[in-house]
Amino acid sequence: MNITLRQLTYFIALAETRHFGRAAEVVHVSQPALSVQIRDLEAELGVQLVERQPRAVVLTPAGHDLLRHAQRVMQEVSALRDAARWQRGLGGRLSLGLIPTVAPYLLPKALPLIRAQNLTLEIGVREARTDRLLADLEEGRLDAALVALPAGRDDLVEAVLFEDRFLLAGSARQIAALGVGTEGVRPASLDPDRLLLLDEGHCLADQALEVCGMRRDETRVDLGASSLATLCGLAAEGFGLTFLPEIALASERAASPSLAVHRFASPEPARRLGLVRRRLSRDDGWFEALAAILAEAGRSLTDSARAAVGR
Structure with a gap:
């Protein structure tokens, strides 16, 4: 045959x-x-x-x-x-996928670190929602993907990178109107009519609804925005409140100086970000090396956010 x-x-x-x-x-x-x-x-x-x-x-x-x-x-x-391709560790060409609420914030930190380890590495980056990234990974179009864990797939190997806590973001007037003290905001106390969400299918929107104990049909101010930057710009101008991951704090505050943020009450809602690859894919050290670099970049951003926004 x-x-x-x-x-x-x-x-x-x-x-x-x-x-x-x-x-x-x-x-x-x-x-x-x-x-x-x-x-x-x-x-x-x-x-x-x-x-x-x-x-x-x-x-x-x-x-x-x-x-x-x-x-x-x-x-x-x-x-x-x-x-x-990976017999010599992190080398050759790397195709990496990232979800949209991570890519614009983590890549500027991570890419210089990757380049410092191997100047000859060719990097291809794809930004897409989790379901599309996992499909591309399964079909061999990506070597690895950075997503919120757990991915829920037995055919994937997962490496936890870091914890990214959520902040509540809005205008200074809206944050002050919540009347919260140093103990922080409680997600269940938020008014669903004031909550701004990303398009359906974004994992960040699903996570925000989950920690608030809400359904999407309960939120009336659902603008269906496709980017976190859009939501933060609207929130800064008083159009509502939104969830802001710590890794995005510095970038979104720079873009919208009037954006105010407040921490949630303990235990703070958060997402676990991790790197995944196909289980059938051979790992000669490249996956661990890449995970270590991305974890370092992520912790740098979250440490800065935690120093900037205390209780």
Whole structure:
């Protein structure tokens, strides 16, 4: 039996898109070329893998079985490539993903530290929500991703980096109107009508709602902002209150000097940020080295925030 990786790659693209034309675009070949490879694969296996319908492609039971095996094979191939690339630790090309509420604050601190360790390292950075980063990681488009833990995936290895506590941010008048003393703000006491949230799907918004014991449909001032900077700008002008991670404090205060912040009561709500990689990916020291650098950068930001905003 002579099944090629190219055939498996084409078949996976076809199974995911359910369309010969779109699958051909994904793998950057012509549609006839892709069709020939799928027919050759079916002939080699002696089974029909897809039903060619007018508007879509439907996998046969044999097609579904092959898809599971093909995805496993491609994961193993990706692991082999990783093993070759990372034989000398943190080197070669690194594809790193970060969630949007971390990337603009941590990267300026972390990238110089990474460069100081290896000037020849090529770094590719992708900023996206957690679900997209984990999908890219699974499919081999990323080597590692920085997300809020736990990721909830048995096929990933997690390394805890640091704890990022949340601050309550708004205008000085709004913060003063809460009437809190040195003991801090209690999340459950917040008025849901004044809470500004990120778009649905951002883990920071989900975490804010969880610590407040609220549902999204209970908040009336839901602007659906896509960036934390937008929320902080609105909060500084008195349009509501928002949750501000410690790592973002210095940047957002510089951008919005009128932004006031206050600590929550103990135990302070926080998120655990961590680095994840595929379990099948070989680790010859690069993952631990990268995690140590990101942890150092994160702790530098949180230490500064805790010094700036005491009780």
